[in-house]
Amino acid sequence: MANEWDVSGNAAASRTFDGPTGWRKFYNNHRDVIIAAIILGPMLFWWMVVSGFPTAFGFLLGFFKWGEITASPKFVWFDNYIHFFRDPQYYMALWRSIWIGLLVTGLNMLIGFLIALLMNLSLFGKAIYRTMWYVPVVTSVVATTQIFNIFLDINNGVIDNLIKRLGYEPILWQYSVGWGVFWIVVYSLWKGVGGMALLWLAGLQAVDPILYEAAEIDGANRLQKFWNVTLPGIKPIATYAIITGLIGAVQIYEQVMFITLGGPYGQTEVLVFRILRDGFFDFNMGMAGASSVVLFAVVFIFTVFYFRMFASDNEKSDPRRGRRKRQ
Amino acid sequence: MKVKPINLFGHIILLVGGLVMIYPLIFMVLASTFTKQEYAATVLGPFPIAIKPTFANFRIIVGAAKDHLVQIYFFNSLFRTLYSVVFASLTAFLGGFVFARLRFRGKDGLFLFMLATAMIPGVVALIPTYIEYARWPYAGGNNIFMGGKGILDSWWVYMIGGPALNIMGAFLVKQSMEKVPIELDEAAKIDGASTFRLIFQILLPLQLPILAFIAITTAQATWNDWGTPFFFTSSDKLQTLPAAITRISSIATSAGVPDYPLMITLGLGITFPMLLIFFFFQRFFVQGLANAGLKG
Incomplete structure (x- = not known):
């Protein structure tokens, strides 16, 4: 050539x-x-x-009814979608995905931001702290959910043993919806907050130090500097973090699959887990397809929102942006 | 030496929180020294200490098991990870080069399209992918589309699918390469460098930090990926370490009491290599995130 x-x-x-x-x-x-x-x-x-x-x-x-992998699919127009919004199993799973996603993203960002602020101080041994906080991110989901299951075990669970030693009644975590969601959120935070903190840290360190000096010359105090320099400076990364966080969080299912398995009685089931169950275990391909399209619609709304915010933000804040010319 | 109160506060929060973060790993290390019998007989506290600590579990993982399945899982994980890292870096770099440096009609549209599809939830494609693999033409006993199992339960699943193709990586490389002045290309051109040489000898070294970031995140994603083996393979010889944990747990449970210490040790075996990689390459993480075009 x-x-x-x-x-x-x-x-x-x-x-x-x-x-x-x-x-x-x-x-x-x-x-x-x-x-x-x-x-x-x-x-x-x-x-x-x-x-x-x-x-x-x-x-x-999503437009087909397909029960068995050997049978031929039948075109049913929007029946699957109509079924989706009539059957509480489905729309409740979607609703759970959204609110658990919002909760996880919100807490994750808040805690991650506070941690990043502390990591941004010039502390002795901050590389060690950074590693410690980032450790959960690199661990394997299957390995760490096993550990959570050992903690929550009914017979010899670590947390129940601790509660018993303190003289209280042990809690049957697996039989409670509230606790199920609680542990899903706790696991998600444990796994995600370190990555979020590092993302925030990158954003904080990218803020031009000259701006801080200028603010200092103008007589700004610590709070004013934070409010007027730091926050506007990290806005792009904040938009990125919020939207990608939300998109990721409405799709969580590994926690549910390995910790609560959707139980008790499907009350902690999120939509992606439901899709997997339909597709791989119940051979209800049509509903799996329709549900994933609905999920995509939700993610799409978040994404459009993100591009709107992110694009308009870039135009305002960075005049150099624009089509790069050759020569 | 005087410590500022805000720094003291920072130390306390970061240390205590960090200990909480690594606590499950500490628990894993402690629990992995138990034997199955002692584990079942102990009332587990937050920090279980074995009376007779043993390294038998580690020995089983390193090679004492009779069937050597763990070694097979380990090598599957390793080869898969290496393969994905090589191809993800290559596709990300070349794709990034195309979108950052070349001019052709429809470039921006194509790029936005590919990036937008990367946002589509993976689960949309999961079940169709299963059907696609099962109906792969002329593979696994298929006469054109039907009859056999296609490429399911074969190495092709790992070769084709998984994180080996990296569109988001192409985006990152594009962002990073656009910061390299175009004059560098022109200087190389005038000095008589071929395109091949320009790409691999002049542009590639400048993108090494972002490529390291892509390589490390891909390595993590592949190493920890339990989904591909779980959904698309069934035979023992094709499992990877994370998929093996779920298997061992089901096998162990059917035989009576699950061998939790062995499972935990295997979990440690999965986690440890990634921890080492992160520890030694962590500067690329922050650099990579900062390079991703997210600067304020």
């Missing part, structure tokens, strides 16, 4: 007075498109296989 620039030694020597001809001329005129096609072609094909095609398929699935 000829991929030399036209000014390279060989091409320059062999070039006629009229300039390069044939393939070389074609290549020189369309260099960018050709290289892009060579690189993006296989990538796009791969992407179609693992993401594009299955996603499109998933959207179509």
